[in-house]
Amino acid sequence: xxxxxxxxxxxxxxxxxxxxxAFLPSLLTGIxxxxxxxxxxxxxxxxxxxxxxxxxxxxxxxxxxxxDALKKMAVxxxxxxxxxxxxxxxxxxxxxxxxxxxxxxxxxDELLEKLLLYVPNIIVALVxxxxxxxxxxxxxxxxxxxxxxxxxxLASLLSRGxxxxxxxxxxxxxxxxxxxxxxxxxxxxxxxxxxxVLALALAFGLGGKDLARKFLEKRIRKDGEAxxxxxxxx
Amino acid sequence: xxxxxxxxSRNEPGNVPAPDVEILVGxxxxxxxATIGHVVRAVEAGLTKxxxxxxxxxxxxxxxxxxxxxxxxxxxxxxxxxxxxxxRQGGLRKLVTPYHGIPGKGSAFRKIFExxxxxxxxxxxxxxxxxxxxxxxxxxxxxxxxxxxxxxxVAPYYLxxxxxxxITNTIVxxxxxxxxxxRIRQPIGGDFGFSGRLASLYLDKNVWESDVxxxxxxxxxxxxxxxxxxxxxxxxxxxxxxxxxxxxxxxxAMLHQVVGSVFGLMEEYAGTWRPVRGSxxxxxxxxAYSVGLEPIHVNLDRMMEMFRLGIKDLGPFYRSFLPQEVxxxxxxxxxxxxxxxxxxxxxxxxxxxxxFALACHRQVASREHIIKSxxxxxxxxxxxxxxxxxDSSAExxxxxxxxxxxxxxxxxxxxxxxxxxxx
Numbered sequence: 001x002x003x004x005x006x007x008x009x010x011x012x013x014x015x016x017x018x019x020x021x022a023f024l025p026s027l028l029t030g031i032x033x034x035x036x037x038x039x040x041x042x043x044x045x046x047x048x049x050x051x052x053x054x055x056x057x058x059x060x061x062x063x064x065x066x067x068d069a070l071k072k073m074a075v076x077x078x079x080x081x082x083x084x085x086x087x088x089x090x091x092x093x094x095x096x097x098x099x100x101x102x103x104x105x106x107x108x109d110e111l112l113e114k115l116l117l118y119v120p121n122i123i124v125a126l127v128x129x130x131x132x133x134x135x136x137x138x139x140x141x142x143x144x145x146x147x148x149x150x151x152x153x154l155a156s157l158l159s160r161g162x163x164x165x166x167x168x169x170x171x172x173x174x175x176x177x178x179x180x181x182x183x184x185x186x187x188x189x190x191x192x193x194x195x196x197v198l199a200l201a202l203a204f205g206l207g208g209k210d211l212a213r214k215f216l217e218k219r220i221r222k223d224g225e226a227x228x229x230x231x232x233x234x
Numbered sequence: 235x236x237x238x239x240x241x242x243s244r245n246e247p248g249n250v251p252a253p254d255v256e257i258l259v260g261x262x263x264x265x266x267x268a269t270i271g272h273v274v275r276a277v278e279a280g281l282t283k284x285x286x287x288x289x290x291x292x293x294x295x296x297x298x299x300x301x302x303x304x305x306x307x308x309x310x311x312x313x314x315x316x317x318x319x320x321x322r323q324g325g326l327r328k329l330v331t332p333y334h335g336i337p338g339k340g341s342a343f344r345k346i347f348e349x350x351x352x353x354x355x356x357x358x359x360x361x362x363x364x365x366x367x368x369x370x371x372x373x374x375x376x377x378x379x380x381x382x383x384x385x386x387x388v389a390p391y392y393l394x395x396x397x398x399x400x401i402t403n404t405i406v407x408x409x410x411x412x413x414x415x416x417r418i419r420q421p422i423g424g425d426f427g428f429s430g431r432l433a434s435l436y437l438d439k440n441v442w443e444s445d446v447x448x449x450x451x452x453x454x455x456x457x458x459x460x461x462x463x464x465x466x467x468x469x470x471x472x473x474x475x476x477x478x479x480x481x482x483x484x485x486x487a488m489l490h491q492v493v494g495s496v497f498g499l500m501e502e503y504a505g506t507w508r509p510v511r512g513s514x515x516x517x518x519x520x521x522a523y524s525v526g527l528e529p530i531h532v533n534l535d536r537m538m539e540m541f542r543l544g545i546k547d548l549g550p551f552y553r554s555f556l557p558q559e560v561x562x563x564x565x566x567x568x569x570x571x572x573x574x575x576x577x578x579x580x581x582x583x584x585x586x587x588x589x590f591a592l593a594c595h596r597q598v599a600s601r602e603h604i605i606k607s608x609x610x611x612x613x614x615x616x617x618x619x620x621x622x623x624x625d626s627s628a629e630x631x632x633x634x635x636x637x638x639x640x641x642x643x644x645x646x647x648x649x650x651x652x653x654x655x656x657x
Contacts, residue, residue, distance in 0.1 A: 141551065141603055148547050149486040149609045151540055155547045231532055231616070232476075233401045233488055234422065234449065 023103075030099040037095020045088035052080040125174040132170020136163045168192070255327075257281065257290040257377055258355040262333075262342030264297035266363035267306055269477060273365050274310040274328075280373025281326050282312070285381075293349050294330045294363075295342040303363070304330050335442060340451035344442055350433040357381045358433050359388075362424040367475040375469035375520050376427030383519075387459035387466045388427030389418045391518055392474035396623060396631040397530060400616045401492055403635055405587055406453060409496060412642035414460040414503075415510040419468065422452035422492060424476075432464055449488055450495030457496070461503040470520030486609040494605050497594045508650050512643055537617040538576060542568045544610020551607060555593035560585045567614065578618035580641040586611055587642075588649045595653060 052058050061067070061079045070079065077085070097116070100108050140163030147155035172189045176182055259277050263270055274292065281290045294307040307330050333345035343360060350358050357380040361368060379385040402422055410421045436455065441447070446454045459466055500507065545552075545568035553561060563582040570576050586608075593604050623631050 138600070141599070144547060144551075145486075145603055145607050148540075148544050149484070149606060151536075151543065153543070155543065159547075231400060231530070232395075232398045233485060234399060234424075234492065 026103045030103040033102055034095055034099040037092055037098070040095065041088040041091040044091045045084040048087045049080050049084040052083060121178055125177045128174045128177060129170055132167060132173070136166035136170070139163070139166055165193075165196075254289055255291045255353045256288045256356045257285055257381070258293060258346070258350045258353065258358045259290065259373060259377075260293045260295060260343065260346030260350075260358065260360040261307070261363050262295050262297075262339050262346070262360070263299060263303050263307070263363040264337070264342075265299045265301045265303060266477075267299070267301040267303045269366060270294075270303055270363040271306045271310045273361060273363055273368055274307050275312050276365075276368045276370055277361065277373055278310070278312045278326060280370035283370050284374035285377065288381075289327075291327045291329055291349075291353065291355075293346050294328075295333045295345040296330065297333060297337050297342060336447040338448035338451075340445075340447035340449075340454075341442065343451050343455075344437070344447070347433045347437040350430055351437055355430045355433075357427065357429060359427045360425065362476060364477040365425070365474070366477070367473045368425075369472070372425065372469075372471050375471060376425065379467050379469065379519055380427050380429050383467070384465060385427075385467045385517075386429040386432050386464035387456070388519075389456060389466065389468050389516070390420050390423035390425045390474075391468040391470045391520070392420060392423065393472060393628070394474050395530060396626070396628055397532060397616075397620060398474070400619070401489065401612070404583070404612065404615050404619065404638070405493060406496060408584075408635070408639040408642040409587060409591075410453070410457065410460070411513045411639050412646055413500065413507040413510065414457070415513045416460055416466060417513050417515045417639075418456060418460070418466065421456040423474070424452055425471065426452075426455060427469065428455070428459070429464075432459060435462065444498070445491040445495050449491040450498075453492060453495050454499065457499045457503065461499070461506045467517040467519060470518055470522050472520075472523070485613075486606040489609055489612060490602060490605045493590075493608065494594075494601060497591050497601075497605070500591060501595065504653065508653070511646055513639070532620050534573070534617050534620060537613040537620075538573075541610050541614030541617065544607070544614075548607050548610065551599075551603075555596075555598045555604075556589050557585060560589065564611070564614075567618075573621060576618055576621055578615045580638050581645075583615050583638070584641045584645045585648075586615075588645060588652075591649070592652050 058078065058080045066079045070077070070082065097112060100112055140159045143162040144155055144159035147158050152158060168189065172185055175185045259281065261270065261273055261277065266273075274294070277292055281288075281292070294304065296304050296307075308328070329349065331345060331349070333342045335341040335344065346358070346360060357377045359373060359376040361372065361376075376388050376390070379388045399420070399422075402420060406422055407419060411417050436458065439458070441454065444450070545564055549561075549565075552564070556564075560582050563579065564586075567576065567578055590604060590608050593599070594601050598604070619634075623634055626634065
């Protein structure tokens, strides 16, 4: 009975304890590496915020309308702190990976390998989203100014539409890069975009036929009839 | 058949006359068949009548007209018996040549400068091809100060309709005057006289791929002359009656090219304009007289509507660079329903223009976006100006513009201070 008890209970328990004891140094090293990473991340955050303020990049970001855009996305932190925090998380993440590596657990190693291979996709997707956001703002403002100068009453709506379409493009490209619902997203985008175009065509065709007629008349009519006034600006 | 003092040669592109020419008159053109014949005849008559002992060349720099403009230039001739008592001997040649590069007046001028340098001319003049009021005397007035008085740049001084040249009146003239301290009333007039040396200096500048190649050429020539210390005078040319500049071009594009050139030149010549305070008159040649000018139709409602639309939709953009007091004035004006109380005060307008210049200097957004967003505010100022001067005579309007110029000069310290404290 004792031999059976030793074989079934004590033996495996001793084996577990032995493995835990053998794993303890690696675990301790991992915890130390991660703790060092957290301290470093905190320092990096302070440094990045200091650099941004030193070179007045926060003022540049403010002029570019970044704080307003962040507020619209319910982000309360100012851009400099947000960037600092992003860098801190990046450092913490890198040290977390290092800590896991140090612990040499086969399953975690395998998972890490897959994660690391996926990281470039995340970076590319973030770059696509950032560029898309900048382009959307630029084109949105260009459309707004052009339509105001053309006397279009719905200039603001038009501008928001242009911005939304560019952002939609950016999101679709980013999702495709991440491999999330690749076919579904593209199909949904095609349906949504086609739908918008069709809706606009119907809206203009039915609701705006008089406007279109006036527009064409204005474009086609002879020079003698042109111009609402005779001002010569130059 | 009339006698001619000289037999103008009908030169083809690339066939440049022999390099012993003293005077060159350039005419840029693009589809100006309706008016260019008159301009060419006036230039020919002016050169023959007032510079009979000088060898001259008339250069038509054309942008690829398809309406027969160049044929009209080649065939235009003057009935000299009707304008000259005696047959004076001159040496006028005519050159019709296409220009290359960005389509626009500036590129046409570049070709004219190249020919002037190649011929080593002493004096040049350029006149627009859409002029309906040019006379032979214009050539005398533009060329003689250079040839005989030692001036290097002759700016035109016209009598224009009180609502003709509103970009000049509300922005370019007051701002240029406040910046460089010289009262050049028509800095973007379009018809200038200048020395061969200045033509060569213009040619050496690397600006021919910018807005200078388009509508920006006039202000660029004037400002470069002012900033490089050239001796400048004005010539009173009488009335200016002309076709609208490039009817296809929209207002915001014109504003972008002209005002963008003024702001760009502020960067280049900051060291020159910053110490300048006040202004002095420029010597003026010619006999000043009054001319009758036909009334024109102005659509005030449309301009005010555009202004309100701009304030409503571009308000958030303006808030990123316009001072609080200007924004408050603009908001108040946009809410004004009584036309008689629609007043865009000079002080607010001056701060508006200067803030746009500072916004470009600080690069708060794309330069094109900043300047094009000035269009609704400009229309608001023009509407306010028209309302205030509807019953005024031309002289009263000039007095009103003088007040605006003085407001610009008074705010020079603000501009310099803000410019130097670039964020």
